[in-house]
Amino acid sequence: MYIPNFTYTNKTIDNIAEIELVRGIILNAAIKPEINSFLKRNALIKSSHASTAVEGNTLTIAEVNRILDRPEVTENKEEQEVLNYLNVLKGIERYQENGKITEELLLEMNSEITKKTPNGIPHKKHYRNVHVNDANFKKDHIEYRPPSPEHIPRLMEELLKWINNNSTEISPITVAGTAHYELVRIQPFKEGNSRTARALTELILYLRLFDPEKYFPLEQYYEADKKAYLNALNLSFGDPNGLTKWMEYFTDGINVSLSKVRDEISKLINVPVASNNQPTLKKDHIREKQIKMNQIRIITFLHEYGKITLEETQKLLGTTKHESVNQLQKLEELSVIKEKKRKGSIYYILKIRDDQRKKQWKTLFKKGSMNRKK
Structure with missing residues (x-):
């Protein structure tokens, strides 16, 4: 193997x-x-x-x-x-x-x-x-x-x-x-x-x-x-x-x-696509860099553990609840992560993994349908 x-x-x-x-x-x-x-x-x-x-x-x-x-x-x-x-x-x-x-x-x-x-x-x-x-x-x-x-x-x-x-x-x-x-x-x-x-x-x-x-x-x-x-x-x-x-x-x-x-x-498209290379004031640049690093830390956590909650995000980043929500929402808007609900609790996973699972289920369903037809 x-x-x-x-x-x-x-x-x-x-x-x-x-x-x-x-x-x-x-x-x-x-x-x-x-x-x-x-x-x-x-x-x-x-x-x-x-x-x-x-x-x-x-x-x-x-x-x-x-x-x-x-x-x-x-x-x-x-x-x-x-x-x-x-x-x-x-x-x-x-x-x-x-x-x-x-x-x-x-x-x-x-x-x-x-x-x-x-x-x-x-x-x-x-x-x-x-x-x-x-x-x-x-x-x-x-x-x-x-x-x-x-x-x-x-x-x-x-x-x-x-x-x-x-x-x-x-x-x-x-x-x-x-x-x-x-x-x-x-x-x-x-x-x-x-x-x-x-x-x-x-x-x-x-x-x-x-x-x-x-x-x-x-x-x-x-x-x-x-x-x-x-x-x-x-x-x-x-x-x-x-x-x-x-x-x-x-x-x-x-x-x-x-x-x-x-x-x-x-x-x-003549529109600045979100980029960390855009010219900014020094203060804004530091802020943008911190946001990017926090987002990378969330993604890294998800690659290692598979999912993350709001509470885990706060502990990981050492930020307020409001700031952690903003970071998670931004990653959702970029289709990097996806919100999931289970038994009343909310957590987030990498969207690409969710898409892959859906694709696999569609493939299995299609194969199952073909087998039934035979």
């Missing part, structure tokens, strides 16, 4: 809490349909450009844009690589079945990503049956050798079981980051492991309702500093604390990426 071997460091916890805050701001912005379409297209182009560029593809953003508009005109390996990645992201929903990611669908994703490229798999979809040439690791002074082919089916079966776990208590960020890391570590495919890992990350965040609108081009963070990205992965494989270090880097990347999307939305 696969169990991730990592620790939530203070840095990772702070990153996840801030990510939840920024995500809530983005998903609650008043975005018109035409801006919504632009943001989705923009993320698609930027993600496809960055994910292939990090591996040496030299096409520009403008050229990727042209391929998206005219996919029938691809003339070389680089254009085909980009087209393949575009097609996977455009149809990301295809690679899941009732909210689950199966081995067959993951192999299908890899096959599409490597289609019509050197070493691609044009027909049979299977894991690699040869040893990985570890020269690429050794040239970077990395003492690591990926698992032998005979171990891959078991490792992938265990990893996918963990990814598909119905528990909503695990943050989508944790699941996506762990899947990305493990897929690159295992190297299950003959070609396209890293691109498949990045596409799998996108799929998990979409399925877990973290990025339901497909606004977030996370790959740009990796492409901005390729060496840092490759080192964050490769240098950690032989380290017992490797996954812990990777999660710090991974959550840094999501935080930066979402902040850029927030700022872009603010410009597009």
Whole structure:
């Protein structure tokens, strides 16, 4: 059974809490349909450009844009690589079945990503049956050798079981980051492991309702500093604390990426989207910073304990009842948390977890209805 071997460091916890805050701001912005379409297209182009560029593809953003508009005109390996990645992201929903990611669908994703490229798999979809040439690791002074082919089916079966776990208590960020890391570590495919890992990350965040609108081009963070990205992965494989270090880097990347999307939305709608970077008077700035830190502390508490009451909020923040109510209401308005009532008591949970539970019940109900019809 696969169990991730990592620790939530203070840095990772702070990153996840801030990510939840920024995500809530983005998903609650008043975005018109035409801006919504632009943001989705923009993320698609930027993600496809960055994910292939990090591996040496030299096409520009403008050229990727042209391929998206005219996919029938691809003339070389680089254009085909980009087209393949575009097609996977455009149809990301295809690679899941009732909210689950199966081995067959993951192999299908890899096959599409490597289609019509050197070493691609044009027909049979299977894991690699040869040893990985570890020269690429050794040239970077990395003492690591990926698992032998005979171990891959078991490792992938265990990893996918963990990814598909119905528990909503695990943050989508944790699941996506762990899947990305493990897929690159295992190297299950003959070609396209890293691109498949990045596409799998996108799929998990979409399925877990973290990025339901497909606004977030996370790959740009990796492409901005390729060496840092490759080192964050490769240098950690032989380290017992490797996954812990990777999660710090991974959550840094999501935080930066979402902040850029927030700022872009603010410009597009000509309205200042709530941001901690807005110019303010010194006194106001200190006040805003304290509010943000209090909100992050509430979110961190919820990630650790699952729910929080008003009384617990007062103790956590050391503030008055009125101030604690204001903090909770603000997070509710941002769709970060949700009020729940049970047996006369009121408490708050992370909204994304509630949404995930509802989605799971809908899936189970749908499957049950289909079974009854049969």
